[in-house]
Amino acid sequence: MKNRNRILLLVTFVLTAFTANAQQSAVxxxxxxxxxxxxxxxxPNEVVVNLGVESREKTLDAARKETDKKAAAIISYLKKQGVDAKDMQTSFVTLNPVYNSGEFGRTSPDFYVAQKNMTVVIKKLNRFDELLSGLYGVGANHVHGVQFQVSDxxxxxxxxxxxxxxxxxxxxxxxxxxxxxxxxxxxxxxxxxxxxxxxxxxxxxxxxxxxxxxxxxxxxxxxxxxxxxxxxxxxxx
CATH class of the missing domain: 3.30.110.170 (Protein of unknown function (DUF541), domain 1)
Structure with missing residues (x-):
């Protein structure tokens, strides 16, 4: 008996809800x-440049130090050119061994590759060529892309x-x-x-x-x- 009452109550609730929705749709x-x-x-009045430095050295520490040195030179150059610190950001860092030799079981890499990518916002498009040339001069050896945008x-x-x-x-x-x-x-x-x-x-x-x-x-x-x-x-x- 209780189960029957519950079923009737559920059916009544569903019918009431359906009727209410139908009335709402009708009006x-x-x-x-x-x-x-x-x-x-x-x-656009700004350009975002994704650039990077890469070093290849015989030892891991030498590769890391050389890449860090070039990255520091890039940051220093940009600051001297009036680029704000908030417009420079390190976006990617890698340090990998490279095995070129086909010798089976070789455990020592032939050399190490260190990479560090940076994203820089240049707010004066007419200085793009000048700044890019300067960046190449202080150690940047990769430009992975540019994206134009508006500041406002x-x-x-x-x-x-x-x-x-x-x-x-x-x-x-x-x-x-x-x-x-x-x-x-x-x-x-x-x-x-x-x-x-x-x-x-x-x-x-x-x-x-x-x-x-x-x-x-x-x-x-x-x-x-x-x-x-x-x-x-x-x-x-």
Whole structure:
């Protein structure tokens, strides 16, 4: 008897919840739902350089000391050139033995390789060539890549969101006016996260580094694209 009462109570609860949801759906106002996009294109004013030093020596200690010496020289050079300490960061360190000999059972390496990578933010693009040449001169022997960015990206993100909202409103107005209606208050709004990743996002539209033997600039920053994507639902009046 008790089990039967419990089953009846559970069924009653489920039916009540279903009825409540159905009633809520029934009173949902007429809506027009649209997606809005906004985009801002700006020239980058900073470049992030990932560079490294590598030393090959017969002993582990010699390889480590030589690499540390070159890394210290790089940091010293950048500081003298006005690069702030917060814009320099060691990102990767390795120290490995290398066995080139094919002799079976060999336990002693032929030499050791020590590497140390650093990430540097250069805030004056017109000094890129000068600084890179100086870095090579003090011991840097690898450049693994560059990435362009804008320092005040949050300002442009806000501008892109504003454009996205305006775009959504314009779309909704056009759709409803074609049917002889108009949009009312905003019912829901959100930033969508589709295949493009979290919105807003920013990406490098053009990134090119090439050594120019003619003596001209060797870096082309192109432009950075900051985009926003929003989903908005308006009540139809």
């Amino acid at each position: 949902l106002p007429p809506l027009v739902s649209v997606n809005g996009t906004g985009e801002v294109r700006v020239q 990206v949050e300002k442009y993100k806000a501008e892109a969101r504003k454009k996205a909202v305006a775009n959504a409103k314009q779309k909704a107005s056009t759709l409803t006016s074609e049917l002889g209606a108009k949009i009312g208050r905003v019912y829901a709004i959100s930033e969508s996260e589709g295949y493009r990743g979290p919105q807003p996002m920013y990406k490098v539209a053009l990134q090119e580094v090439a050594m120019d033997g003619a003596g001209g600039p060797s870096i082309a920053g192109g432009e950075v694209v900051i985009s926003a994507n929003v989903d908005v639902s308006f009540v139809i009046e």
